[in-house]
Amino acid sequence: MTYYPLTEATAAAHLATIPVIGAVLGGTPADWTVREVGDGNLNLVFLVSGPEGGVAAKQALPYVRLVGESWPLPLSRAYYERLALADQARLAPDRVPALLHHDDDMALTIMEFLTPHRTLRGALVEGLRYPHLADHLAQFLADTLFRTSDLAVPVATKKARIAAYLGNVAMCRITEDLIFDEPYFDAPMNAHSVGLDDIVAAFRSDIPLRLAAQGMKARFLAAPEALLHGDLHTGSVMVTAHDSKVIDPEFAFYGPIGFDVGMILGNLWIAALAEPGLRPDGPSDGWLLAQADRLWAGFADRFAAHWRGLDPKIESGSLHALARRDSALLEAAITTRLDQIWRDALGFAGCEIIRRILGLAHVADFESIADVERRAGCERQALLFARDILVRRDALTDIGPVHRLLDPACVAP
Ligand code: SR1
Ligand code: MG
Numbered sequence: 001m002t003y004y005p006l007t008e009a010t011a012a013a014h015l016a017t018i019p020v021i022g023a024v025l026g027g028t029p030a031d032w033t034v035r036e037v038g039d040g041n042l043n044l045v046f047l048v049s050g051p052e053g054g055v056a057a058k059q060a061l062p063y064v065r066l067v068g069e070s071w072p073l074p075l076s077r078a079y080y081e082r083l084a085l086a087d088q089a090r091l092a093p094d095r096v097p098a099l100l101h102h103d104d105d106m107a108l109t110i111m112e113f114l115t116p117h118r119t120l121r122g123a124l125v126e127g128l129r130y131p132h133l134a135d136h137l138a139q140f141l142a143d144t145l146f147r148t149s150d151l152a153v154p155v156a157t158k159k160a161r162i163a164a165y166l167g168n169v170a171m172c173r174i175t176e177d178l179i180f181d182e183p184y185f186d187a188p189m190n191a192h193s194v195g196l197d198d199i200v201a202a203f204r205s206d207i208p209l210r211l212a213a214q215g216m217k218a219r220f221l222a223a224p225e226a227l228l229h230g231d232l233h234t235g236s237v238m239v240t241a242h243d244s245k246v247i248d249p250e251f252a253f254y255g256p257i258g259f260d261v262g263m264i265l266g267n268l269w270i271a272a273l274a275e276p277g278l279r280p281d282g283p284s285d286g287w288l289l290a291q292a293d294r295l296w297a298g299f300a301d302r303f304a305a306h307w308r309g310l311d312p313k314i315e316s317g318s319l320h321a322l323a324r325r326d327s328a329l330l331e332a333a334i335t336t337r338l339d340q341i342w343r344d345a346l347g348f349a350g351c352e353i354i355r356r357i358l359g360l361a362h363v364a365d366f367e368s369i370a371d372v373e374r375r376a377g378c379e380r381q382a383l384l385f386a387r388d389i390l391v392r393r394d395a396l397t398d399i400g401p402v403h404r405l406l407d408p409a410c411v412a413p
Contacts, residue, residue, distance in 0.1 A: 001103065001105045001106055002105065003062075003075060003105055003106055003107060004106075005044065005059065005061060006044060006046065006057070006059055006106075006108075007036070008034050008035065008036050008046070011034045011036075011046045011048065011057065012029040012032045012034050012048065013029060014106075015029070015032075015048060015055070015057065015110070016028075016029045018101055018103075018110070020100060020101055021055055021100060021101055021110055023052075024050070024052065024053045024054075024055055024100065025048060025049070025050025025051070025052060025053060025054070025055065026050045026051040026052025026053065027050050027051040027052070031050055031051050032048055032049065032050045033048070033049050034046055034047070034048050035047045038058075038065065039119075040065070040235065040248070041064065041065060041066035041361055042060070042061070042064055042065050042066070042073065042077075042250070043058055043059060043060050043061060043065060043250075044058070044059045044060075044061060044065075045057070045058050045059075046058075046059070047113060048113075049113070053113065054113030054115065055100060055110050055111065055112065055113050056097070056110070056111045056112070056113050056114065057108060057109070057110045057111075058078070058081075058108070058109045058110075058111070059078070059106065059107055059108045059109075060073075060075045060077050060078040060107035060250070061073075062074075062075055066360075066361070067189070067360075073170055073174075074170050075107035076107075076167065076168070076170075077107075077168065077170070077171050077250040077251075078102070078104065078107035078108065078109055078250070079104050079107075080165060080167075080168040080171070080249075080250060080252050080253075081109055081248070081249055081250035081252065082099060082102040082104075082109050083164065083165070083252070084165075084227065084229070084249035084250075084252035085097070085099045085109070085111070085249060086099060087144075087148070087227055087252075088140075088144055088227075088229075088246070088249065091143050091144045091147045091148065091227075092139060092140045092143040092144050092246075094139075095136060095139060095140040095143075095244065095245060095246055096140075096245060096246055096247070097111040097112045097114055097238075097245050097247060098111060098112040099111055100112060111247075114238045114245055114247075116240055117238035117239060117240050117243065117245060118238065118239060118240075119234075119235055119237070119238060119239075120133070120234040120235070120237040120238070120239050120244075121233070121234035121235045121237075121267070121271075121363065121364055121365065122364065123239060124234060124271040124288070124365065125271075125274075125278060125364050125365055125368050127275075127278070127279060127282075129287055130239050130240075130241065130244070131241070132241075132242065132243075132244065133237075133239060133244050133291060134290075134291040134292075134294035134295040134298060135294070135298055136243075136244035137237070137244065137246075137264055137295050137298075137299075138294070138295050138296075138297075138298030138299040138301075138302055139298070139302060140244075140246050141232075141260055141261055141264070141295075141299045141303075142298075142299050142302035142303045142306060143302070143306075144226070144227060144229070144260075145225075145226040145227075145228075145257045145260060145261075145303070146226070146302075146303050146306040146307065147306070148161065148226045148227035148254075149225055149226040149257065149317060149319070150225070150317040150318055150319040150320075151306075151307055151310070151316065151317045151319050151320050152306070152310065152316055152317050152320075153316075153317050154315045154316070154317060154318070155317065155318045158317065161227065161254065162224045162254040165227070165252060165253045165254055166253075168230075168251070168252065168253045171230065171250060171251045171253070172220075172230075172251070172253055172255075174251070175220065175230070175231075175251065176217060176220065176221065178355055178359050178360055178361065179217075179220075179351050179352060179355045179359070180213050180214065180216060180217035180220065180351060181213075181217070182355070182359050182360065183203070183213075183351075183354050183355045183358040183359045184203060184204055184209070184210050184213060185204060186204070187359070187360075189359075189360040190358060190359055190360065191359075191360070191362065192357060192358050192379075193357075193366075193372065193375055193376040193379055194372055194376065195372070195373060195376035195380075196357075196358075196376055196379060196380060196383075199380055199383055199384075200358060203354070203358070203383070203387070206387070208391050209387055209390065209391055212347065212350070212390045212391045212393075213351055213354075213390065215347065216344075216347040216348055216350075216351050216390070219256045219258070219259075219344055219347070219348075220255055220256060220259060220348075223255060223256040224253075224254035224255060225254070225255065225256050225257045226254065226255075226257050227252060227253075227254055228251075228252060228253060228254070228255045228256075228257075228259055228260050229246060229249045229251070229252060229260050229263075230249060230250075230251030230252045230253055230255070230259070230260070231248060231249070231250070231251040231263070232246065232260045232263045232264045232267075233263055233264070233266075233267040233352070233363070234264070234267040234268070234270075234271065234365075235248075235363075236248045236249075237264075256344050256348075257341050257344070258340075258341045258342070258343070258344025258345040258346075258347070258348055259344070259345075259348050261296070261299060261341060261344075261345040261348075262344065262345035262346065262347065262348030262349040262350075262351075262352065263348060263349070263352055264295065265292055265295065265296065265345055265349045266348065266349030266350070266351075266352035266353050266386075267352065267363075268288055268289075268291055268292045268295070269288075269292065269349060269353060269382075269385070269406075270352075270353055270356060270363060270365050270366070270382065271288050271365050272284070272288035272289055272292070272406065273353075273365075273378055273381055273382040273385065273406070274365035274366050274368075274369060274378055274382075275288065276378060277366070277369035277371070277374045277375055277377070277378035278365075278368060278369055280374065289403050289406065292399065292403070293399055293403070296342070296345075296399050297399075300338050300342075303334075303338065303341075304334045304338065307320070307330070307333075307334055307337075308330070308334070310324065312324060339397070342397070342398070343393045343394060346389045346390070346393040346396060346402065347389075347390050347393045349386070349389060349390075350386040350387065350388075350389045350390025350391075350393070351386075351390060352386075353382050353383070353385070353386035354383060354386045354387070354390075357379045357382060357383055358383075366378060366379055366382075385405055385406060388405055389402055389405070
């Protein structure tokens with residue numbers, strides 16, 4: 001099949017040629033409704049409903065949707081996304097949507113229709129709360145990251161898996177440019193709120209800050225520790241009161257474990273820092289910071305439990321070879337590894353917060369603050385917080401001191 005981009009008018013006819021999808025939807029294409037709902041930066045997303053059920057069909061465009069055809073982007077990202085969805089379904093089956101069909105030529109990935117789920121970012125902007133969210137995210141992170149790392153996977157398998165994702169170069173390049181470089185110079189697609197010119201200029205000449213960002217870029221480029229989601233912000237999570245699913249792993253590759261952890265923590269901190277701007281009259285209940293606490297603690301506990309629980313009868317990864325012979329070494333190794341992941345996570349979270357305010361891809365958390373001055377005030381506070389955690393990541397050895405850096409408005413009473 002030669003690639004062509006689907007539209008609301010043509011999607012039903014195309015899906016009708018795929019028997020497994022026809023069976024999920026039921027009836028005939030004339031009974032199906034199709035809505036294109038893609039609100040991300042890159043792709044088309046069609047929600048298709050039939051008499052028996054629904055599907056979500058995601059199709060890559062040969063360019064960056066946010067910018068247009070002037071920025072080409074390979075369709076192969078759909079291939080890496082379905083590869084990652086299949087891996088994640090094995091590693092953390094409850095936390096990802098079921099993959100129903102893929103077509104690499106059409107760059108098309110068809111998944112279960114998540115309902116009544118909604119995007120976490122939008123829900124947090126509205127001030128909604130989800131009691132199981134932090135536990136679900138901690139589970140996703142620990143299960144996917146530990147189980148693809150050199151702790152759990154024999155070295156030959158690990159290297160083959162690194163190789164399987166090595167071609168996702170263009171997506172990694174987006175992260176390399178947009179997160180680690182562009183916020184720190186006058187890149188053509190950068191944008192920032194009125195009122196921030198002084199801090200933008202200060203950041204662009206701040207050597208410790210730029211060195212720290214480049215240090216994180218070096219980690220991102222050269223630390224194939226585990227299979228990363230690669231873009232785990234709050235727009236990549238769908239939630240209900242009882243369920244959380246992680247979607248959109250098209251940036252997947254083998255990278256530093258702290259990147260996924262830092263990306264989601266950074267986005268929870270963005271939500272916390274935007275809250276006083278979104279709801280100036282309602283003092284924060286501290287829920288968002290409590291979720292960051294719970295997520296980090298839950299991740300660390302589960303990662304450690306996976307490590308302690310490695311079955312000596314099953315071949316594990318080469319990083320476990322010494323520790324499995326010595327329980328004292330094992331406990332010290334767990335602490336040391338988690339410390340390193342924490343430091344990386346802090347650095348990556350700082351980079352993520354800064355780029356969401358000064359770079360190309362802004363986020364609804366801040367953009368939904370209607371009062372321009374108030375928005376700039378929240379963003380300024382977020383930039384200063386982000387700089388602090390990025391530059392001083394070696395001194396901030398746990399999440400408590402990090403949360404004490406935040407304005408009392410964000411902190412639990
Ligand atoms: C040009 S793509 C901009 C951003 O959108 C994606 O979701 C990633 O976060 C990327 O950095
Ligand atoms: Mg995405």
